[in-house]
Amino acid sequence: MGRVYxxxxxxxxxxEEVLREAAEEMxxxxxxxxxxMEMSHRSKAFETIIEEAEQDLRDLMNxxxxxxxxxxxxxxxxxxxxxxxxxxKNKVADYIITGQWAKKAYEEAKKFGKANAIASxxxxxxxxxxxxxxxxxxxxxxxxxxCENNTIYGTKYKTLPNTKGKILVADVSSCFLSEPVDVxxxxxxxxxVQKNVGPAGVxxxxxxxxxxxxxxxxxxxxxxxxxxxxxxxxxxxxxxAYGIYICGKVFKWLKKKGGLAAMKEYNEKKAAVLYNYLxxxxxxxxxxxxxxxxxxxxxxxTGNEELDAKFVKEAKAAGFENLKGHRTVGGMRxxxxxxxxxxxxxxxxEFMKKFEAENIK
Amino acid sequence: MGRVYxxxxxxxxxxEEVLREAAEEMxxxxxxxxxxMEMSHRSKAFETIIEEAEQDLRDLMNxxxxxxxxxxxxxxxxxxxxxxxxxxKNKVADYIITGQWAKKAYEEAKKFGKANAIASxxxxxxxxxxxxxxxxxxxxxxxxxxCENNTIYGTKYKTLPNTKGKILVADVSSCFLSEPVDVxxxxxxxxxVQKNVGPAGVxxxxxxxxxxxxxxxxxxxxxxxxxxxxxxxxxxxxxxAYGIYICGKVFKWLKKKGGLAAMKEYNEKKAAVLYNYLxxxxxxxxxxxxxxxxxxxxxxxTGNEELDAKFVKEAKAAGFENLKGHRTVGGMRxxxxxxxxxxxxxxxxEFMKKFEAENIK
Ligand SMILES: Cc1ncc(COP(=O)(O)O)c(C=O)c1O
Ligand SMILES: Cc1ncc(COP(=O)(O)O)c(C=O)c1O
Ligand SMILES: [Mg+2]
Ligand SMILES: [Mg+2]
Ligand SMILES: [Mg+2]
Ligand SMILES: [Mg+2]
Numbered sequence: 001m002g003r004v005y006x007x008x009x010x011x012x013x014x015x016e017e018v019l020r021e022a023a024e025e026m027x028x029x030x031x032x033x034x035x036x037m038e039m040s041h042r043s044k045a046f047e048t049i050i051e052e053a054e055q056d057l058r059d060l061m062n063x064x065x066x067x068x069x070x071x072x073x074x075x076x077x078x079x080x081x082x083x084x085x086x087x088x089k090n091k092v093a094d095y096i097i098t099g100q101w102a103k104k105a106y107e108e109a110k111k112f113g114k115a116n117a118i119a120s121x122x123x124x125x126x127x128x129x130x131x132x133x134x135x136x137x138x139x140x141x142x143x144x145x146x147c148e149n150n151t152i153y154g155t156k157y158k159t160l161p162n163t164k165g166k167i168l169v170a171d172v173s174s175c176f177l178s179e180p181v182d183v184x185x186x187x188x189x190x191x192x193v194q195k196n197v198g199p200a201g202v203x204x205x206x207x208x209x210x211x212x213x214x215x216x217x218x219x220x221x222x223x224x225x226x227x228x229x230x231x232x233x234x235x236x237x238x239x240x241a242y243g244i245y246i247c248g249k250v251f252k253w254l255k256k257k258g259g260l261a262a263m264k265e266y267n268e269k270k271a272a273v274l275y276n277y278l279x280x281x282x283x284x285x286x287x288x289x290x291x292x293x294x295x296x297x298x299x300x301x302t303g304n305e306e307l308d309a310k311f312v313k314e315a316k317a318a319g320f321e322n323l324k325g326h327r328t329v330g331g332m333r334x335x336x337x338x339x340x341x342x343x344x345x346x347x348x349x350e351f352m353k354k355f356e357a358e359n360i361k
Numbered sequence: 362m363g364r365v366y367x368x369x370x371x372x373x374x375x376x377e378e379v380l381r382e383a384a385e386e387m388x389x390x391x392x393x394x395x396x397x398m399e400m401s402h403r404s405k406a407f408e409t410i411i412e413e414a415e416q417d418l419r420d421l422m423n424x425x426x427x428x429x430x431x432x433x434x435x436x437x438x439x440x441x442x443x444x445x446x447x448x449x450k451n452k453v454a455d456y457i458i459t460g461q462w463a464k465k466a467y468e469e470a471k472k473f474g475k476a477n478a479i480a481s482x483x484x485x486x487x488x489x490x491x492x493x494x495x496x497x498x499x500x501x502x503x504x505x506x507x508c509e510n511n512t513i514y515g516t517k518y519k520t521l522p523n524t525k526g527k528i529l530v531a532d533v534s535s536c537f538l539s540e541p542v543d544v545x546x547x548x549x550x551x552x553x554v555q556k557n558v559g560p561a562g563v564x565x566x567x568x569x570x571x572x573x574x575x576x577x578x579x580x581x582x583x584x585x586x587x588x589x590x591x592x593x594x595x596x597x598x599x600x601x602a603y604g605i606y607i608c609g610k611v612f613k614w615l616k617k618k619g620g621l622a623a624m625k626e627y628n629e630k631k632a633a634v635l636y637n638y639l640x641x642x643x644x645x646x647x648x649x650x651x652x653x654x655x656x657x658x659x660x661x662x663t664g665n666e667e668l669d670a671k672f673v674k675e676a677k678a679a680g681f682e683n684l685k686g687h688r689t690v691g692g693m694r695x696x697x698x699x700x701x702x703x704x705x706x707x708x709x710x711e712f713m714k715k716f717e718a719e720n721i722k
Contacts, residue, residue, distance in 0.1 A: 002389075006399055008399065008404075011398060014398055026380050037372060038373060201562040
């Protein structure tokens with residue numbers, strides 16, 4: 001079988017070019033006589049891989065020198081604990097609840113101090129981003145936490161919250177490298193790479209140096225201290241080396257594509273193909289408030305569960321994979337990350353039109 | 362360049378057959394039209410991968426039904442904290458210090474309770490395993506901890522300690538699947554896979570079910586609770602999917618080779634080639650007490666640092682990679698894991714003989 005169009009929310013489609021290179025280098029990486037999987041993480045060859053990956057990411061995101069880049073394990077979920085354990089000096093943090101992942105981070109933070117839910121869009125099934133221009137930020141908040149792109153619900157912050165001077169911490173797992181960002185506005189930007197960047201098993205943390213301190217909460221495991229990983233350039237213990245290598249290839253692919261400004265343009269064009277169709281369809285409709293629509297995750301429904309199921313099934317048979325919505329919400333969701341070519345979205349819309357014609361009463 | 366003989370202590374050599382298959386399946390895993398890296402961890406295809414991996418491991422190690430197998434992130438180093446956080450009900454544990462990794466685990470445990478060093482071989486640079494037949498096991502010890510094979514120093518327990526009824530916890534990172542084990546003797550067997558099993562980024566924990574409880578120490582992150590991962594069959598969050606897939610292939614390769622009894626025989630034969638030569642060499646000598654020699658990691662020295670460096674350099678030029686001893690001890694170390702063919706060791710010994718002839722006064 002050929003390659004399918006894979007609309008998975010994560011792990012997700014990767015650039016074919018990157019996979020081809022990885023396959024070619026599997027038994028002998030650049031004349032080393034071994035696979036990157038077999039390589040000591042203290043070797044010159046791997047040192048070059050991780051240093052180039054970091055530098056390419058710095059170039060792509062224009063990361064200032066006073067931020068460290070960490071390649072860690074444990075996924076985004078482990079950051080839900082690592083962030084309060086390292087940052088909660090006053091034991092107070094404010095969370096904006098825009099979906100399940102923000103909520104999980106909030107629940108985890110409660111283990112370590114006072115976590116306040118200062119805004120939420122739960123009232124309308126997280127189908128919008130609350131107004132964050134004048135929130136009741138806690139006076140002694142150690143940070144304000146957001147999930148910038150909500151994978152499940154398909155919303156995205158178009159303006160960052162007004163944190164009233166407090167440190168902003170953002171989970172960007174599902175919008176990582178999809179458009180340019182101003183890193184200086186954040187204290188921490190982090191994300192699991194398995195959506196827009198690489199294979200599961202690596203989480204990238206971009207953290208302002210003054211937030212990396214020794215005085216973590218008592219009982220913080222060594223492996224959950226940013227300082228340990230920062231001081232050791234992500235090589236305190238054996239890192240997820242193969243995943244970092246693939247991320248590095250994706251960074252190079254993004255640079256060749258023109259960087260994040262070019263990706264933003266491409267992603268906007270790509271998303272418009274789907275949103276424009278949804279807006280005029282008599283069968284399908286998007287579930288998110290227009291102003292808050294994500295470029296990466298596009299949830300939609302027919303309004304009829306049986307018809308949704310039929311659509312997902314027929315789409316799969318036609319080579320469009322993983323269009324089922326998240327198990328907690330139902331309907332459909334097309335995740336159209338950087339590596340999804342526009343042809344994939346165009347063909348999906350063609351298929352939806354055909355399905356609409358066949359199924360509209 | 363062709364493949365080298367890679368004596369790295371980890372990440373380390375993998376079976377060529379496994380790497381070939383992975384390369385072939387990189388763009389299209391068994392007709393799914395996608396790479397395993399791109400696959401939702403909730404998909405049927407991945408479910409099969411992880412379930413087969415677990416079953417094959419159970420077959421290989423003969424793991425009883427009352428043990429769970431967990432595929433986690435964070436490496437062995439994260440287990441140093443996860444073990445006390447989950448097991449220290451009385452806040453007391455006994456550690457046997459046979460090298461740097463046991464010591465690190467011991468130091469980490471001190472964060473969470475009273476950790477006792479009940480035996481040590483530090484007096485002779487960890488070149489032997491202490492007599493563990495009658496140790497002062499603490500009456501209220503929650504467990505007794507060992508590092509079963511000491512990667513850096515090249516020692517291995519040939520008999521397990523008498524724990525006087527207490528739970529035995531063992532780090533088997535560098536002897537994982539090298540020979541049959543009696544799982545029933547342990548409460549927890551765990552290891553990072555990047556030595557004998559797969560690529561860095563996966564740690565496998567085999568844990569007796571009654572040790573998986575909800576009452577972990579206060580402040581234990583969700584991601585550091587065995588119960589969360591046990592209840593969710595290692596799919597609480599996105600697992601290190603590609604690494605698990607490669608481990609699965611290695612398990613199948615081991616089964617084809619005849620399982621762990623056959624591996625033990627092969628590993629003994631392989632190690633004997635090197636040890637027998639060391640024992641009669643006038644230039645090189647092994648550094649470990651004979652009774653405690655590891656089948657996996659073989660440290661040796663000439664007794665002259667300059668000559669050691671010369672040897673490592675010339676060996677590298679001849680296609681024998683990573684023979685330098687650990688940065689903390691110097692000398693040489695040949696790691697000869699499951700995937701190192703006996704030819705590799707034979708050729709190394711040939712090379713050593715030549716070097717000896719050229720360099721002996
Ligand atoms: C926005 C967001 N945050 C966090 C997570 C959890 O990531 P992980 O599975 O790496 O823990 C996800 C996963 O889907 C996500 O979409
Ligand atoms: C016996 C042993 N335990 C633990 C570790 C640490 O493993 P990790 O790097 O996965 O944390 C090592 C790594 O070399 C090791 O050899
Ligand atoms: Mg969400
Ligand atoms: Mg519509
Ligand atoms: Mg050791
Ligand atoms: Mg000798």
